[in-house]
Amino acid sequence: MSLASVVQVRNVSLLLHGKSHQWKMCSSCFMHQKLQQMKNSTLCIPVGRSSCKDFLSVRKTGRKCQWISGRYFSASGNDSSGNVEGPDRRSLVHRVRLSNHLPRSKRPWRVLFFGTDLFSLKMLKTLNENRLQGGSDRLVDTLDVVTLNKRNVEIPVRQYARHQGLRILDWQPPLHPLTYDVGVLASFGVLIPSKIIDMFPYGILNVHPSLLPRWRGASPIEHTILYGDTQTGISIMEIRPKHFDIGPILLQKQYDVPDRVNTLDLRNFMAERGAEVMMEALSNLPELERRVVEQSEIGVTYAHKLSRDALYVDWENQSYLSIDRQGRALHEIEGLRTVFNNKKINLLDPCDFQALNSDRALEESVRWKYGRPSSEISPGSLFYSKPMKLLLVKCQDGWTGFKSVRIRKKLSAVDFHCGYLLENPDPRFHSMDNGIKFNLDLLSPRPLNSAPVSEQKGSHTNLKVGHGG
Template identity: 45%
Template sequence: MVMRLRFEKRLRTLQSSVQLCGVCCNKLTTKHLFSRISLSQGGRRRCLVIHIGNISSSQKNFPASQENGVDRKFPNVKAERQKPPWRILFFGTDDFSLHTLKVLHSNRQQLDYKLVDTLEVVTKQKCSVRRFAEVTGLVTHDWPISITPEKFDVGVLVSFGKLIPSKVINKFAYGILNIHPSLLPRWRGAAPIPHTVLNGDQETGVSIMQILPTRFDQGPIVKQVKLPVPPGCTTLELAQGLGEKGSQMILEVLSDLVSHLDNRVQQSTEGVTLAHKLSRTMAYINWESQTCQQIDQQYRALHELLPLRTEWNGKAVKLLDMIITEDDVETAAEVFFKTKHFSPGQPFYRKKSNKLYIRCKDGWVGFKSLILKKPMTAQDFDCGYLSKTLTYPDMKFTSVKNGLFQKDS
């Protein structure tokens, strides 16, 4: 009883000067004190007094989520590893991920606003990321990798293409951050940018999330920014803009990493779409079911990676250099064929513009060149396959189902 009265007097003294608990940084209360007394019995009264005593100036700077200089949400993180600069292990392979690696490397060399302490790279052989790392003298690792505990604070992953196991993720005090070029949960998967262009999205963005060991692109969102899709852009053009934006965003996250992680949110279960890996089948055109707009989107999404394809008399054809169709093509075709009725896949070489036009569901799409056994111009194709054929009006490019636009059947 005497002991309790002494501590109540001590508590009133502390409260009168608005003292805080040295452990949790909350205001002291009677209930708070007694709960600590029950933990401090057995001759450890002195320890309790220290616990509720005046806090030091360094402790006053700790947020409410920290205990004794260690963040309660990251209990294994030492006090000196709770602020930049960070020890980073970067995972990446392609040109899109190279944007971020260059920015991290540049920041590491700065004298002020330095967010990167050490920087090492995990990548594959013969790729743009490895070439840059070797030229700049960054330490590189092959996948799979064995990581020394407490060597790195956080991982940064961009276009790596490998599912990272928990035994690797757990070696990072703050986990691994993934820069993903879409507004997750839309376009989870390997090819979000081509699918954004392919489907005619008006809005896209960049999401930074913590990766999970069991599935791709489903981790909590740390930061997300929306961006408009530039009209008429291609996959590589959009990738350039999103890559630059993502590299800026990761610096913003690293500047206040703990706060961003504290405020991460789970992804919505609604609006989930999958951006599966690109395949050759996706490059084929279904002349009966696809509109001019859809073929334009297909071309802008794929042609820098996969040329559009069709078939001519059972032989594969690659269509190159797609152009915007002139307004008077329909009239010119009617004059040439002496009919207003055209079949999907029907070709029309227009000598005036030296372009090959092909009929689709709702109009004509044009190409300057193609590959049929060998590269050729539209005029070459006309001379070799159209003008010398008596059945020219009846010859057509063959449609191939590609599974795109959900109406392809």
């Protein structure tokens, strides 16, 4: 939800000195004034047809409010109904009425955190450490946690919150009454209804690990690797009740994707950056709310949740680079899959495919095995290279290499060769549809010039591939 940038006029009923009064006021005035001050006519205008006709930034004196922005008003100034342009907008007055408390105009904030997994755990730890540090620079006053409660599954956020003595609220809407200024959400996986969002004067902010609108959805980190993006980023956005990752952006920063990174390492990298950008947003929340930017509909891509079918390799239609990305993106599930003699096989311990295809020893091994060049070998063909100590498999445009496989149990490449390949004159892996659209145009690193205007360039931090946490 936008706050001051989405100014909306409301008819507000107040009980002052035993009498009921009605005022028409904008979000900005309501936010910065106490109830006792609302009777001051210099802050409000009585209900009626009078309204701010000039709907760009204008300062009015006397009996009119100071309008911050009119981007959601009709040009006629017809706002007596409280309606505004744009999808699913709510005013601050509307939110305060639901939350039953006055919002703060400056930090520290009363925060309700929504999260579940290790990525969101980093956000929660950062918020809690800030709450405990004290001092004038503190951004977080109070911190409570909403998380899921799954049987027989330990939720990292729940475990940490319990250990730190934070109040835990199970996800069972409606959560009320709420006495928070802002919600912070990361990897929650559940749509929040509007009646909950509207209880927060500053809305609920989502920490999303991509440069929205690219990679909206459940698995942006995996898709960043799958499609070979060279840049990624953190987007701080306001959530919407009916769809994931479509809300306006408060703050966005861009980072380079480390070379040959896997999902685990990139998630750790993005969690660190996400916590930094989240705290930057909270430190300047009212100002950022005034400058929110709607997401562009140009360049929208979706990162749907990946199933185990995505592990299968389509040898005929995938390049060795796409298979390399596939393995690095999905390594946390298990090794890549293929089918051999009607048996499912996991391909483990891959080598660097790009270095492999640049090695002269590869072509020598192929000619020794087949007596002809690689260009004449069918995709899915495989053999064991003794000099390289690799199981080599032909794909669309080159070769892939693996040091071990799993058939019921883990076998080294040489053990698989001795047990399954020696007596087979023409062994081959079968191509399987994995549901991933490995379009060559999509696999090319995409220019990010369609990113929202609010994007800011972040500093690149080196990341050691293979280091988990």
